Amino acid sequence: MYFNIDPRKNTPLYEQIIHQVKEMCAKGILLPNEKLPSVRELSSQMVINPNTVSKAYQELERQGVIVTIRGRGTFISEEFHQTYDPRLVEKLKQSLKQMIIDSHYAGISKEELTEWIEKVYEEMGGNSDEN
Amino acid sequence: MYFNIDPRKNTPLYEQIIHQVKEMCAKGILLPNEKLPSVRELSSQMVINPNTVSKAYQELERQGVIVTIRGRGTFISEEFHQTYDPRLVEKLKQSLKQMIIDSHYAGISKEELTEWIEKVYEEMGGNSDEN
Amino acid sequence: MYFNIDPRKNTPLYEQIIHQVKEMCAKGILLPNEKLPSVRELSSQMVINPNTVSKAYQELERQGVIVTIRGRGTFISEEFHQTYDPRLVEKLKQSLKQMIIDSHYAGISKEELTEWIEKVYEEMGGNSDEN
Amino acid sequence: MYFNIDPRKNTPLYEQIIHQVKEMCAKGILLPNEKLPSVRELSSQMVINPNTVSKAYQELERQGVIVTIRGRGTFISEEFHQTYDPRLVEKLKQSLKQMIIDSHYAGISKEELTEWIEKVYEEMGGNSDEN
DNA sequence: GTGGTCTAGACCACC
DNA sequence: GTGGTCTAGACCACA
Numbered sequence: 001m002y003f004n005i006d007p008r009k010n011t012p013l014y015e016q017i018i019h020q021v022k023e024m025c026a027k028g029i030l031l032p033n034e035k036l037p038s039v040r041e042l043s044s045q046m047v048i049n050p051n052t053v054s055k056a057y058q059e060l061e062r063q064g065v066i067v068t069i070r071g072r073g074t075f076i077s078e079e080f081h082q083t084y085d086p087r088l089v090e091k092l093k094q095s096l097k098q099m100i101i102d103s104h105y106a107g108i109s110k111e112e113l114t115e116w117i118e119k120v121y122e123e124m125g126g127n128s129d130e131n
Numbered sequence: 132m133y134f135n136i137d138p139r140k141n142t143p144l145y146e147q148i149i150h151q152v153k154e155m156c157a158k159g160i161l162l163p164n165e166k167l168p169s170v171r172e173l174s175s176q177m178v179i180n181p182n183t184v185s186k187a188y189q190e191l192e193r194q195g196v197i198v199t200i201r202g203r204g205t206f207i208s209e210e211f212h213q214t215y216d217p218r219l220v221e222k223l224k225q226s227l228k229q230m231i232i233d234s235h236y237a238g239i240s241k242e243e244l245t246e247w248i249e250k251v252y253e254e255m256g257g258n259s260d261e262n
Numbered sequence: 263m264y265f266n267i268d269p270r271k272n273t274p275l276y277e278q279i280i281h282q283v284k285e286m287c288a289k290g291i292l293l294p295n296e297k298l299p300s301v302r303e304l305s306s307q308m309v310i311n312p313n314t315v316s317k318a319y320q321e322l323e324r325q326g327v328i329v330t331i332r333g334r335g336t337f338i339s340e341e342f343h344q345t346y347d348p349r350l351v352e353k354l355k356q357s358l359k360q361m362i363i364d365s366h367y368a369g370i371s372k373e374e375l376t377e378w379i380e381k382v383y384e385e386m387g388g389n390s391d392e393n
Numbered sequence: 394m395y396f397n398i399d400p401r402k403n404t405p406l407y408e409q410i411i412h413q414v415k416e417m418c419a420k421g422i423l424l425p426n427e428k429l430p431s432v433r434e435l436s437s438q439m440v441i442n443p444n445t446v447s448k449a450y451q452e453l454e455r456q457g458v459i460v461t462i463r464g465r466g467t468f469i470s471e472e473f474h475q476t477y478d479p480r481l482v483e484k485l486k487q488s489l490k491q492m493i494i495d496s497h498y499a500g501i502s503k504e505e506l507t508e509w510i511e512k513v514y515e516e517m518g519g520n521s522d523e524n
Numbered sequence: 525g526t527g528g529t530c531t532a533g534a535c536c537a538c539c
Numbered sequence: 540g541t542g543g544t545c546t547a548g549a550c551c552a553c554a
Contacts, residue, residue, distance in 0.1 A: 007545095010537095012543080012544060012545085013544080013545075014544080014545090019229050019232070022232050022233070022236060023228070023229075023232055026232050026235055026236075038525085038526065038527080039526080039527065039528095040525095040526085040527095048545080048546085049545060049546045049547070050527095050546095050547095051545075051546075051547090052544085052545065052546085054527070054528075055544090055545095057527085058527095058528090062455075063236065064480075065236070067270045068270075068526085068527065068528095069269045069270055069526085069527095069554095070269065070272075070274060070275070070526075070527070070552085070553050070554065071525075071526045071527075071552090071553045071554035072269070072525090072526065072527095072553095072554070073525090073526060073527085074526090074527080081236075082236060082237065082238035083236065083237060083238070084237070084238055085237070087457075088233075088237050089237055089239065092230060092233060092234050092237060092239065093247060095226075095230060096230060096244070096247055096248065096251070097154070097247075097251050098150050098154075099223060099226060099227060099230065100248065100251045100252070100255075101150070101153050101154050101157050101251075101255075102153070102223060103223055104157055104255070105153060105157075105194070105196075105212075105213060105214065106213065106214060106215070106216070106219050106220055106223060107213040107214070107215050108220065108223070110252055113227070113248070114245075114248075116224060116227055116228075117227065117231060117244070117245075117248075120227070120228050120231045120232075121231070121241055124231075124232075124235070138462045138463065138465070138539095139460045139461075139462055141463075143463060143537075143538060143539090144463070144538080144539075145538080145539090179539080180538095180539050182538095182539070183538080183539060186538090186539095269554090274552080274553060274554090275553080275554075276553080276554090281491050281494070284494050284495070284498060285490070285491075285494050288494050288497055288498075310554080311553095311554050313553095313554070314553085314554060317553095317554095325498070327498075343498075344498060344499065344500040345498065345499060345500070346499070346500050347499070350499050351499055351501065354492060354495060354496055354499060354501070355509060357488075357492060358492060358506070358509055358510065358513070359416070359509075359513050360412050360416075361485060361488060361489060361492065362510065362513045362514070362517075363412070363415050363416055363419050363513075363517075364415070364485060365485050366419055366517070367415060367419075367456065367458070367474075367475060367476065368475065368476060368477070368478070368481050368482055368485060369475035369476070369477055370482065370485065372510075372514055375489070375510070376507075376510075378486060378489055378490075379489065379493065379506070379507075379510075382489070382490050382493045382494075383493070383503055386493075386494075386497070400530095403552095405528080405529060405530085406529080406530075407529080407530090431540085431541065431542080432541080432542060432543095433540095433541085433542095441530080441531085442530060442531045442532070443531095443532095443542095444530075444531075444532090445529085445530065445531085447542070447543075448529090448530095450542085451542095451543090461541085461542065461543095462539095462541085462542095463537085463538055463539065463541070463542070464537090464538045464539030464540075464541045464542075465538095465539070465540090465541065465542095466540090466541060466542080467541090467542080
């Protein structure tokens with residue numbers, strides 16, 4: 001359970017936590033039913049405020065990535081939970097388009113980009129289906 | 132020159148303008164040396180604060196997408212200006228990774244994603260290489 | 263005596279137990295004077311803390327649903343015990359209203375809702391009037 | 394815009410705000426595109442902390458009830474947004490069942506309950522479809 | 525012990 | 540002016 005949070009980034013701390021948890025789940029580093037560090041534990045480990053961790057955990061629960069059990073802690077969800085929100089899909093589509101254009105301006109070719117994507121999917125391994 | 136700005140989105144208005152200008156350039160809708168509307172024109176047309184447009188133009192100029200000629204107006208840069216900032220590349224890589232993971236959670240398959248990408252590059256036409 | 267407790271729900275465990283006992287009484291699964299499992303039995307069967315079961319039993323006794331006889335155990339009350347607390351009625355009215363509104367937002371029509379209600383009363387059978 | 398918040402209730406303040414906004418929308422007291430009081434305004438009017446109001450507004454936005462426009466404020470959504478979350482539906486079903494059983498214990502007959510429901514839907518008027 | 529809520533007060537980006 | 544984020548510190552219910 002190593003988290004890598006950078007307060008200098010413009011992405012909010014709680015979002016960075018969300019991203020990392022989802023990434024670790026997708027990669028199989030965090031397994032279903034595995035216990036996450038408690039809010040207080042993680043917050044002191046990261047040297048950030050407990051509320052910030054709490055906010056991240058609540059959002060992760062809302063997305064179905066984790067479940068919290070009263071008085072016991074938070075755990076990775078048993079089954080992988082996909083959400084079919086059309087608003088979200090549209091948003092993803094938009095940001096993908098934007099990212100491609102930005103990459104174009106940054107001098108990244110289509111081939112390079114495809115290669116990157118391939119690598120991310122490789123890292124996620126078979127977890128894309130079974131998790 | 133049609134701008135499609137939505138103030139309800141979480142992306143700031145000035146960024147949306149930047150994105151659209153870059154997109155139109157990439158797609159060949161805006162051509163090198165073409166004149167852009169003035170800050171006042173555009174802001175009244177979009178019913179937004181002139182400062183917002185101004186901020187977008189300033190950032191676009193900083194990125195080398197447009198140039199302002201005092202007393203004449205603002206124009207699309209003559210040559211396509213690519214920036215090889217390694218920090219930017221890393222940032223793009225990160226957000227691409229995150230987007231793939233989010234897409235995974237949104238139930239979007241690798242095939243769908245690849246299809247989307249293909250479509251964006253098609254829209255950009257030959258401009259992706261030569262421009 | 264099958265209890266269906268889910269620690270992942272936001273409703274506290276002890277409330278879930280209360281609900282289930284009351285439900286089983288209303289449906290006629292638990293009959294007047296029937297013996298309930300002891301606190302220790304039930305807690306080990308459910309793999310939860312004995313205090314939690316104890317709290318549930320205490321509340322059920324306070325509501326007149328069950329009675330504890332020292333040295334003999336706990337039993338379903340002989341007669342159905344209704345409480346005419348006006349504050350409780352008001353509270354129920356409020357939460358009913360809220361539930362209807364939430365259902366409305368969840369895309370549940372009035373017809374569907376009425377159907378659900380009908381089904382619950384059916385499950386409760388004749389017990390709804392006479393018990 | 395009158396809010397009626399009771400800190401003595403066990404329902405959290407931010408939930409009470411959420412409920413009231415949704416209720417006012419359903420009843421047609423708040424109309425699409427109408428502006429809500431700003432976070433600071435409402436918090437000082439209710440004599441509660443701005444963060445609490447902010448939390449309520451964020452949840453309402455997540456549910457699609459309101460939209461926030463950067464630097465301008467928050468507004469009732471243009472179109473009524475229904476969410477088809479199966480988890481939510483199941484939750485509503487459960488709490489409906491529980492409410493019926495509790496009503497039964499509180500001495501409320503099926504007829505009374507049905508009457509209550511009828512009254513709520515009347516208050517919502519035609520807004521159930523068009524809003 | 526766990527997470528959830530609330531307050532007070534600060535800082536920031538955006539418009 | 541607007542909302543969004545973060546911190547510090549408090550209290551509470553639940554297990």
